[in-house]
Amino acid sequence: MKSQYKLIALLLFLVPSSLLRAGQNEDSWQKWGPTTGMNGGGFIVRAGYVIGGTTPLPLPAEIRSINEFSPKGGVSIGIDGYRMFSKRWGISLGAHFFWEGFHTSADVKNYYVEYQQKDDDSEESQTKKGYFTGTNETSTEMWGVTIPLLVTLRMSPRWNVSAGPYISYYFSKSFTGKAYENSDGVGYLRNESPVGEKIPVDREANAHYDFADNMLPFSAGVELCFDWKAMRHLNVFGKLDWGLTNIWRRDFDAITFKMYPIYGTVGVAYRY
Amino acid sequence: MALSAIPFLLASCIQDERENTECDIESIALHLDKPTAYFFHDYDTLQTLTWYDTIFVFPAIKSFADIQSVPTTLKISEGATAYLTSEDGTEEPFVNGSLVDFSEERTRYFRVVSQDKMWSRRYSFKIEHDVPSDGNLSVGFEDYHLDPTGKYYIWEAPALFTDGVWKNGNPGYKISKSKAKPMEYPSTPVAGGGPDGSDCVKLETCDTGPFGKMVNMRIASGSMFNGIFDVEYAMKNPLKATQFGSPFTHKPAQLRVWLRYEPGSFFQDREANPVEGIVDEPDVYVVLYRNEDENGNKVQPDGNDMMTNPYIVAKGRLPHNYNADGTDQLSSNPIHGLTNEWQDVTIPIEYYTEVDPEILENKGYGIIISFASSWQGGYFMGAIGSKLYVDNMRLFCE
Numbered sequence: 001m002k003s004q005y006k007l008i009a010l011l012l013f014l015v016p017s018s019l020l021r022a023g024q025n026e027d028s029w030q031k032w033g034p035t036t037g038m039n040g041g042g043f044i045v046r047a048g049y050v051i052g053g054t055t056p057l058p059l060p061a062e063i064r065s066i067n068e069f070s071p072k073g074g075v076s077i078g079i080d081g082y083r084m085f086s087k088r089w090g091i092s093l094g095a096h097f098f099w100e101g102f103h104t105s106a107d108v109k110n111y112y113v114e115y116q117q118k119d120d121d122s123e124e125s126q127t128k129k130g131y132f133t134g135t136n137e138t139s140t141e142m143w144g145v146t147i148p149l150l151v152t153l154r155m156s157p158r159w160n161v162s163a164g165p166y167i168s169y170y171f172s173k174s175f176t177g178k179a180y181e182n183s184d185g186v187g188y189l190r191n192e193s194p195v196g197e198k199i200p201v202d203r204e205a206n207a208h209y210d211f212a213d214n215m216l217p218f219s220a221g222v223e224l225c226f227d228w229k230a231m232r233h234l235n236v237f238g239k240l241d242w243g244l245t246n247i248w249r250r251d252f253d254a255i256t257f258k259m260y261p262i263y264g265t266v267g268v269a270y271r272y
Numbered sequence: 273m274a275l276s277a278i279p280f281l282l283a284s285c286i287q288d289e290r291e292n293t294e295c296d297i298e299s300i301a302l303h304l305d306k307p308t309a310y311f312f313h314d315y316d317t318l319q320t321l322t323w324y325d326t327i328f329v330f331p332a333i334k335s336f337a338d339i340q341s342v343p344t345t346l347k348i349s350e351g352a353t354a355y356l357t358s359e360d361g362t363e364e365p366f367v368n369g370s371l372v373d374f375s376e377e378r379t380r381y382f383r384v385v386s387q388d389k390m391w392s393r394r395y396s397f398k399i400e401h402d403v404p405s406d407g408n409l410s411v412g413f414e415d416y417h418l419d420p421t422g423k424y425y426i427w428e429a430p431a432l433f434t435d436g437v438w439k440n441g442n443p444g445y446k447i448s449k450s451k452a453k454p455m456e457y458p459s460t461p462v463a464g465g466g467p468d469g470s471d472c473v474k475l476e477t478c479d480t481g482p483f484g485k486m487v488n489m490r491i492a493s494g495s496m497f498n499g500i501f502d503v504e505y506a507m508k509n510p511l512k513a514t515q516f517g518s519p520f521t522h523k524p525a526q527l528r529v530w531l532r533y534e535p536g537s538f539f540q541d542r543e544a545n546p547v548e549g550i551v552d553e554p555d556v557y558v559v560l561y562r563n564e565d566e567n568g569n570k571v572q573p574d575g576n577d578m579m580t581n582p583y584i585v586a587k588g589r590l591p592h593n594y595n596a597d598g599t600d601q602l603s604s605n606p607i608h609g610l611t612n613e614w615q616d617v618t619i620p621i622e623y624y625t626e627v628d629p630e631i632l633e634n635k636g637y638g639i640i641i642s643f644a645s646s647w648q649g650g651y652f653m654g655a656i657g658s659k660l661y662v663d664n665m666r667l668f669c670e
Binding site: 058059060061062063064065066109110127128131190191193194195197198199200201202204207208 | 285286287288289290292293294295296323386390391392393443447450451483486487503504505506507508
């Protein structure tokens, strides 16, 4: 959890402290305020680029190095309806459609895996478990919608910060990966336990998996969003969706640690 | 651009490495000034252990020799500690290069404890003297038992076979189909199934299930051979998993064995596509080969070259069709002559090269005796359900 706080602290640091100063004149509050008046409401249409990952927190000790990370997808389009109740406070409710994901390759040591492999033809399934040392590649991609319910604070005439819970629903999701030897040529599974058979796993005989069916269709977390009013109708925004629910179904034990989706978005918004 | 910094940023979240959990002896080396004063080959003093080798017997030493205290080196898992158990049962940390007394066929015990101290494995080592044999073998396959994990059967074999047991692909099958019952393995006993009403062996080509499919090794041929089945190669390089042969000091002349064969209903290629018009065939062969090259290195025929290794001096095999270039020919018309009725088959052994009697006497040749339910099983081609029954094998020597 420590790294979570670090990140939030970092984001807060990025907001110039001058913004929190009071004393801007009322004209500018009026000028940059809701188009329907100080206590009014409106809509914000957002489009952004999404980057992030689905990750265990903290990274387990079995992960020895991360060799590669590349985002996949990375589009978010959404609309928020907002209402200000006072000069500074308001709420918003939105629907953000997203396509997000990533691909990563990591070296692992003694990484416990347990999974069922089902044969589509025979309906037969086999469980395999053991400790894997080598390289593990993972790709995940999700299409879905996030519904955030946020409290908005106008820190200054042109800066808003919003925070609150969200839930996401995935229309489509994938989580695939494969395991093979690392760059030193080491790749094996110890069958059942560290004293079990040492079974080499390499690129030719790699173990690949698809855990999409083991992912929950919903997730929930908290969203933090900063809006800067660049023009009268145009915002520049940055937001972070921090998942607090494990992406895996409760009965899924191939991956022994919980994983959380943590994705950030930067983009522009039309406000009226 | 900025994305390339992400692994670097994440690297700061990497935790300290945990201590290693493994505790294997990977190899053992005895440091003798003149190895051949004791062993039959220089290479016998360095032994690489497979996962199964927890009760390890070195290749036999000459009958007049006795190895007393010998500097010994173990290669063990990273960070692990080895302990030598002394005669009174106490344990001392073992330092590589210290003397170990292997005299009078003593069994010496080592225990290896992992770096994290949570796991340990116990090993025993023994050096035995060579016992001369008359060469002729007679095997009824009556003597079998379950392996220590209770998963599959193991057959006792003539003492000259490596580890004194028949080897087969059952340990590999255990990995792919962990739920299989002992009688569902490719190599199984059949109580009372022999031509004389005694027990026989059934070798059956089996489906390896979802894991086999995942690694594109969809079938496992039933097999019986002498040598080593190294499960470490079973997935990586399966033709190397079957390391055939054991030293032999006689000239085999013919193999006689009772056989019965039923091919499975359709022959499939490696991707499990049925191959029209091809009938599966069993395999039985005997090979005699020179087991040391000109530089004193071990010659180890495996699934790649057990028929083509240049050090082969003699062979006998069940008849098959071959292409003009000598490669195996899949056909609709096998000529092995086996049927679903028992028959006593004679396989003559043909010599290509003179055998040097002195080298022969000093274990410079090795013999391979091998049975399989699908002759292309090493390439994962064959018919699921092909069954080769084997009983009363006799090897006659000159």
